Amino acid sequence: MGQGFDAHQIEKGKPCHIACLEFPGDDGCEGHSDGDVVAHAIVDALLAAAGLGDLGSFCGVGRKEYEGASGLRLVGECVALLADHGFAVGNVSVQLIANTPKMGPRRDQAEKIIGRALNAPVNIAATTTDGMGFTGEGTGRAAIATALVYRGN
Numbered sequence: 001m002g003q004g005f006d007a008h009q010i011e012k013g014k015p016c017h018i019a020c021l022e023f024p025g026d027d028g029c030e031g032h033s034d035g036d037v038v039a040h041a042i043v044d045a046l047l048a049a050a051g052l053g054d055l056g057s058f059c060g061v062g063r064k065e066y067e068g069a070s071g072l073r074l075v076g077e078c079v080a081l082l083a084d085h086g087f088a089v090g091n092v093s094v095q096l097i098a099n100t101p102k103m104g105p106r107r108d109q110a111e112k113i114i115g116r117a118l119n120a121p122v123n124i125a126a127t128t129t130d131g132m133g134f135t136g137e138g139t140g141r142a143a144i145a146t147a148l149v150y151r152g153n
Helices: 037-050 053-058 071-084 104-118 135-137
Strands: 002-018 021-031 088-098 122-127 138-150
Touching: 002 037, 002 135, 021 088, 021 104, 021 122, 037 053, 037 088, 037 104, 037 138, 071 088, 071 104, 088 104, 104 122, 135 138
Parallel strands: 088 122
Antiparallel strands: 002 021, 002 138, 088 138
């Protein structure tokens, strides 16, 4: 089992990518890749569960090939790395902590897309912090994930 966390500031004018979906009309998050805090938290949780480091060691800012990379690409490449080390994904649970975008209307879509990339069940939840902190003030977003991996056959 592993846990992952990610947080980014919101950047005006940047496309919003959350949970491997684009949300037109919402501003995105700053970051070396697409700023998808949900995907990044998932990758951190998967790498932690397998004992393979973290997001920074996997695709950190020093790696030009990941500049602007999509969250879905990062999740897919992480799953391939896990497989190379003899692991498969059991399941993932992730919670978005943000005022925007509204996840509820697109939750099923996000779970299907990420679930296909993981070849495993994924549950996505969302909450706000009732006006407290940077997520509550609407200046940033965060996500926390838990992942279960097991030795593949």
